Amino acid sequence: MAVTIRDVAQxxxxxxxxxxxxxxxxxxxxxxxxxxxxxxxxRELNYHPNARARSFARQxxxxxxxxxxxxxxxxxxxxxxxxxLSGAESILSRKGYRLMVQNADxxxxxxxxxxxxxxxxxxxxxxxxxxVSRPLSAMLTRTHFPHVVxxxxxxxSQMCWIDVNNVLSGxxxxxxxxxxxxxxxxxxxxxxxxxxxxxxxxxVRQALAAASRPLEEQFIWLGESxxxxxxxxxxxxxxxxxxxxxxxCANNSLALGCVEALEKMGLRIPRDVAVMxxxxxxxxYMMTPPLxxxxxxxxxxxxxxGRTLLQMIGKKNQQVQxxxxxSNLIVxxxxxxxxxxx
Amino acid sequence: MAVTIRDVAQxxxxxxxxxxxxxxxxxxxxxxxxxxxxxxxxRELNYHPNARARSFARQxxxxxxxxxxxxxxxxxxxxxxxxxLSGAESILSRKGYRLMVQNADxxxxxxxxxxxxxxxxxxxxxxxxxxVSRPLSAMLTRTHFPHVVxxxxxxxSQMCWIDVNNVLSGxxxxxxxxxxxxxxxxxxxxxxxxxxxxxxxxxVRQALAAASRPLEEQFIWLGESxxxxxxxxxxxxxxxxxxxxxxxCANNSLALGCVEALEKMGLRIPRDVAVMxxxxxxxxYMMTPPLxxxxxxxxxxxxxxGRTLLQMIGKKNQQVQxxxxxSNLIVxxxxxxxxxxx
DNA sequence: TTGAAAGCGCTAACAT
DNA sequence: ATGTTAGCGCTTTCAA
Numbered sequence: 001m002a003v004t005i006r007d008v009a010q011x012x013x014x015x016x017x018x019x020x021x022x023x024x025x026x027x028x029x030x031x032x033x034x035x036x037x038x039x040x041x042x043r044e045l046n047y048h049p050n051a052r053a054r055s056f057a058r059q060x061x062x063x064x065x066x067x068x069x070x071x072x073x074x075x076x077x078x079x080x081x082x083x084x085l086s087g088a089e090s091i092l093s094r095k096g097y098r099l100m101v102q103n104a105d106x107x108x109x110x111x112x113x114x115x116x117x118x119x120x121x122x123x124x125x126x127x128x129x130x131x132v133s134r135p136l137s138a139m140l141t142r143t144h145f146p147h148v149v150x151x152x153x154x155x156x157s158q159m160c161w162i163d164v165n166n167v168l169s170g171x172x173x174x175x176x177x178x179x180x181x182x183x184x185x186x187x188x189x190x191x192x193x194x195x196x197x198x199x200x201x202x203x204v205r206q207a208l209a210a211a212s213r214p215l216e217e218q219f220i221w222l223g224e225s226x227x228x229x230x231x232x233x234x235x236x237x238x239x240x241x242x243x244x245x246x247x248x249c250a251n252n253s254l255a256l257g258c259v260e261a262l263e264k265m266g267l268r269i270p271r272d273v274a275v276m277x278x279x280x281x282x283x284x285y286m287m288t289p290p291l292x293x294x295x296x297x298x299x300x301x302x303x304x305x306g307r308t309l310l311q312m313i314g315k316k317n318q319q320v321q322x323x324x325x326x327s328n329l330i331v332x333x334x335x336x337x338x339x340x341x342x
Numbered sequence: 343m344a345v346t347i348r349d350v351a352q353x354x355x356x357x358x359x360x361x362x363x364x365x366x367x368x369x370x371x372x373x374x375x376x377x378x379x380x381x382x383x384x385r386e387l388n389y390h391p392n393a394r395a396r397s398f399a400r401q402x403x404x405x406x407x408x409x410x411x412x413x414x415x416x417x418x419x420x421x422x423x424x425x426x427l428s429g430a431e432s433i434l435s436r437k438g439y440r441l442m443v444q445n446a447d448x449x450x451x452x453x454x455x456x457x458x459x460x461x462x463x464x465x466x467x468x469x470x471x472x473x474v475s476r477p478l479s480a481m482l483t484r485t486h487f488p489h490v491v492x493x494x495x496x497x498x499s500q501m502c503w504i505d506v507n508n509v510l511s512g513x514x515x516x517x518x519x520x521x522x523x524x525x526x527x528x529x530x531x532x533x534x535x536x537x538x539x540x541x542x543x544x545x546v547r548q549a550l551a552a553a554s555r556p557l558e559e560q561f562i563w564l565g566e567s568x569x570x571x572x573x574x575x576x577x578x579x580x581x582x583x584x585x586x587x588x589x590x591c592a593n594n595s596l597a598l599g600c601v602e603a604l605e606k607m608g609l610r611i612p613r614d615v616a617v618m619x620x621x622x623x624x625x626x627y628m629m630t631p632p633l634x635x636x637x638x639x640x641x642x643x644x645x646x647x648g649r650t651l652l653q654m655i656g657k658k659n660q661q662v663q664x665x666x667x668x669s670n671l672i673v674x675x676x677x678x679x680x681x682x683x684x
Numbered sequence: 685t686t687g688a689a690a691g692c693g694c695t696a697a698c699a700t
Numbered sequence: 701a702t703g704t705t706a707g708c709g710c711t712t713t714c715a716a
Contacts, residue, residue: 002462004693015703020695029701048460053693056398056708063442070431072641075417075424076624082417082424089412089445098463100405100442103431118390120344121440227628256628282418283625286569286598299414346709357687362711371685395709398692687716692709699704 003047011041023049060123062097064088064309065116067104068128068150079281080298081128084150087302088126095310097123104131110139117145124309129153129161146312148305148320154195158319160312162305165323166196169278169294170203170248172327176292177246178211180335182274186219186244188233188254194225197250200278204248219244230257238265238273246274246335252283255291274335289333297326345389354383365391402465404439406430406651407458409446410470410492421623422640423470426492429644430468437652439465446473452481459487466651471495471503488654490647490662496537500661502654504647507665508538511620511636512545512590514669518634519588520553522677524616528561528586530575530596536567539592542620546590561586572599580607580615588616588677594625601629616677631675639668 009016014034021030022038041047055061066088068081075082085101092099100122104112109131116122117139127136129151137157140147149161177185187204190197201220208215218240221233230253237244238261249255255277259269267273269289277284280295301324312318351358356376363372364380383389397403408430410423417424427443434441442464446454451473458464459481469478471493479499482489491503519527529546532539543562550557560582563575572595579586580603591597597619601611609615611631619626622637643666654660 002460002693005695006693016694017696017703017705018701021702024695031701034701046460048457050693051461051463052394052397052401052403053708054695055394056692056710057694057696059394059695059708061394070428072428073425074428075421076622079417079421079424082421083415085443086412086414086416086445089443093444098442099444100440101427101431102435102441103428115390118344118388119393121393253628260630280418283628286595286625288602347711348709358710359687359689359712360685363686366711373685376685392709395692396711398694398708399710399712401692401711685716688714690711690713692711695706695708697704697706700702 002050003045005047005049008038008041008045008047011045012037014038059120061121063122064092064097064099064124064126064306065122066099066101066126066128067109067112067131068101069105069130070101070103080279081130081150083298084128084302084305087299087304088306089302091303091306092310097310104128106131106133109133110135113139113145117143124148124313126150126305126309129163132157132159144317146309148309148312150301150305152195160308160318160320161322162301162308162320163323164296164298164301165325165327166199166278166296167203167206168323168325169296169327170200170205171207172203172329173200173248173276173278173294174204174207176294176329176331177248177274177276177335178207178213180274180337182246182335183213184219184242184244185213185215185246185248186237187215187221187248187250188230188237188258189220189222189250190225190254191222194250197222197225200248200250225251225253227253227257227260230254231261232257234258234261235265238262238267244273246276249275249277252277252279252281256283256287259287259291269334270337274337276335280330285332292332292335293330295328295330297328300324300326344392345387347389347391350380350383350387350389353387354379356380401462403463405464406434406439406441406466406468406648407464408441408443408468408470409451409454409473410443411447411472412443412445422621423472423492425640426470426644426647429641429646430648431644433645433648434652439652441468446470448473448475451475452477455481455487459485466490466655468492468647468651471505474499474501486659488651490651490654492643492647494537502650502660502662503664504643504650504662505665506638506640506643507667507669508541508620508638509545509548510665510667511638511669512542512547513549514545514671515542515590515618515620515636516546516549518636518671518673519590519616519618519677520549520555522616522679524588524677525555526561526584526586527555527557527588527590528579529557529563529590529592530572530579530600531562531564531592532567532596533564536592539564539567542590542592567593567595569595569599569602572596573603574599576600576603577607580604580609586615588618591617591619594619594621594623597633598625598629601633611676612679616679618677622672627674634674634677635672637670637672639670642666642668
């Protein structure tokens with residue numbers, strides 16, 4: 001049999017209650033001598049409190065459930081989510097909480113949350129935005145169950161969410177190009193329904209307008225987020241009479257195609273044209289030349305989400321709907337005229 | 343207050359014992375009528391058994407702990423691990439088990455496993471090979487605690503592990519090129535300490551030897567697994583008098599550099615030279631031309647690991663040390679002479 | 685076919 | 701400063 005709290009109490013010549021207090025650090029009314037005796041007994045018996053009994057007695061598992069997409073290929077197609085997950089794990093772990101994961105999508109998520117809530121299996125939820133639904137939103141709002149949605153849901157709601165600020169990222173991207181002396185800035189983006197791309201475009205527009213050099217409409221090309229489309233749009237862009245001298249690509253896929261097209265057209269990066277994009281995926285720095293990116297610290301977003309959730313678990317009356325603003329500019333050869341591509 | 347088993351029992355006019363039997367499907371001695379009454383009460387009261395009480399009473403949490411690297415950047419640098427994780431999640435979830443995750447490395451893992459074992463918090467462990475250590479191995483072997491290591495540990499041990507078969511993958515790669523009519527096959531790989539690369543090389547050697555066309559030593563180039571090195575090695579390879587007509591790159595990074603170098607040297611893929619690599623990363627199919635790869639179904643490896651672990655949790659006397667053999671050839675333009683690169 | 689009763693190992697209210 | 705005691709909600713043994 002495993003060592004229990006009674007064994008420790010006996011060995012230390014005290015009661016289970018006292019042992020419980022010591023191992024939970026509620027020592028404000030315990031003599032130092034007793035504390036030492038208990039600690040020694042714990043060590044000598046190699047006592048580890050039974051987690052199941054604890055969860056049961058304190059009516060809390062100190063566990064958080066992460067709901068998101070864990071389907072086949074997800075890790076390759078959406079490393080973002082796993083990076084946020086990693087950030088959340090770090091803070092939860094540090095605070096003595098456990099992190100459970102479960103595959104969920106917009107249709108399955110309701111039953112899962114219902115079950116997790118009713119069975120009191122977890123103290124809170126972290127839900128990836130790709131897995132939220134309106135019924136879920138209603139349920140969470142009604143029950144006030146602690147939760148944080150990772151990413152802004154694509155409908156109005158009272159849920160608590162945290163997202164990175166793509167508008168800010170676009171702003172930073174355009175600001176960097178202006179600083180480097182580029183003046184004819186173009187944007188290659190995803191379709192209008194692509195909210196990330198649209199937000200980045202908004203930010204670019206903002207920054208250029210603020211610098212009294214508004215983004216010209218013929219310099220905005222939108223299409224599917226594939227290298228092929230990126231290539232096609234770049235070709236269109238640079239077939240125009242008045243060429244741009246810099247291109248902001250809304251994402252890595254578009255950037256890949258764009259760079260390829262520019263190369264084929266005999267344009268040198270960054271001498272003839274600057275190229276930059278968002279998110280520091282391996283593509284970005286493995287390309288020649290390595291691309292300047294505005295990186296979004298999604299790991300940090302996970303940390304913040306975890307921290308927020310823990311606060312909500314502590315005092316249940318908090319509501320948060322916020323953007324975290326942790327975009328970092330990483331300057332590489334593709335936008336830096338002094339350097340040359342390797 | 344939440345609905346308890348007593349409430350259901352009362353509503354159904356029976357005892358908690360009977361309700362427990364029904365919800366756990368131990369119905370071999372219960373009248374159909376009683377079962378129906380209980381089921382109805384469960385539904386009407388929207389009863390969900392308290393997971394904490396269950397774990398406590400049955401002395402099992404039906405939870406598995408995954409230990410691996412969740413540090414910053416891990417999702418981008420090692421999507422593999424998350425893909426295996428996803429596979430494991432799917433099978434565990436289906437069998438009514440929960441999956442917890444925790445960041446671990448070779449030094450921290452011992453304390454974590456000790457704690458998880460002693461506190462009886464989980465029923466089993468899935469440990470990524472990057473986080474195993476000799477002391478851990480000794481501890482698991484001594485306690486017979488159910489575990490599966492994902493990937494073959496780099497030291498001899500009695501631990502249970504599952505890995506993909508990289509030797510087989512190399513064999514398949516070489517076999518494909520032979521079939522396509524390529525005869526002068528070269529290999530660009532990671533350093534000798536890179537076990538994945540080495541195994542793939544072994545497989546290539548095997549297949550070519552079996553076809554009585556042994557891999558020529560001057561066609562084997564090894565170096566750091568970076569695009570730069572891949573590029574350098576490709577240049578060396580194709581500066582030789584007797585050029586190869588096909589190159590197998592041990593991984594995507596090397597392939598990226600290799601393709602770039604070939605392009606610069608004016609060689610057309612696949613007309614002048616075939617290129618293939620391993621693992622179906624987005625790089626592989628976003629490049630021009632898209633690369634033929636031998637893909638390793640790591641998701642499936644996670645499924646198999648999860649399944650194996652559940653068996654071990656069931657009957658504790660099983661030991662497994664095995665390769666899963668789920669390599670799939672994905673033929674694309676880079677090795678197919680009939681097609682042309684776009 | 686069903687039910688009573690005894691835990692599972694800890695926490696926390698209350699008493700001293 | 702410490703101990704007594706009563707749960708936490710379920711499962712399971714044993715009896716009927």
